[in-house]
Amino acid sequence: MxxxxxxxxxxxxxxxxxxxxxxxxxxxxxxxxxxxxxxxxxxxxxxxxxxxxxxxxxxxxxxxxxxxxxxxxxxxxxxxKRPATPAQLAALEKANRARRTCSTCEQVKPYVIPRSLGECIDCHDAPWIEQEAA
Ligand SMILES: [Zn+2]
Incomplete structure (x- = not known):
């Protein structure tokens, strides 16, 4: 139709x-x-x-x-459109940084941490890293 x-x-x-x-x-x-x-x-x-x-x-x-x-x-x-204020940009930057920060090794990665893994690719592929650091 x-x-x-x-x-x-x-x-x-x-x-x-x-x-x-x-x-x-x-x-x-x-x-x-x-x-x-x-x-x-x-x-x-x-x-x-x-x-x-x-x-x-x-x-x-x-x-x-x-x-x-x-x-x-x-x-x-x-x-x-009003350009974003420095505070808005800072908030965005902070949010993006959080999405790229691995909760296991706490490194900021150049990619967004996959939700399905819950940690960065390195930590996911190398589960012993956390134990070594502890
Ligand atoms: Zn990691």
């Missing part, structure tokens, strides 16, 4: 509570963008309300088919 349905085209939002509604591919990309599309251009909605929506027939999160919706914001009201 096509993801596009005539009932989804409603530019004035007559059938959708006044919210301009378009079918898949039916919204002007120079005017509207999803949150993700804005982020790609280093923009954020800047607290503007949802300006329009896109409806399409697609796969839902429940393994079936249904009407999907994406909310659109106006590009002209979007604002540049």
């Amino acid at each position: 096509s993801r596009i349905r005539a009932e989804y085209m409603d530019p004035a939002g007559v059938r959708h509570g006044g919210l301009p509604t378009a079918h898949w591919g039916g919204a002007d990309p120079t005017v509207y963008a999803t949150r993700r599309q804005l982020a790609k251009d280093r923009l954020q909605p800047n607290r503007q309300p949802i300006a329009a929506q896109i409806l399409w027939w697609g796969i839902t999160g429940y393994g079936g088919y249904g009407t999907r919706v994406a909310y659109l914001y106006r590009r002209d009201l979007a604002a540049p």
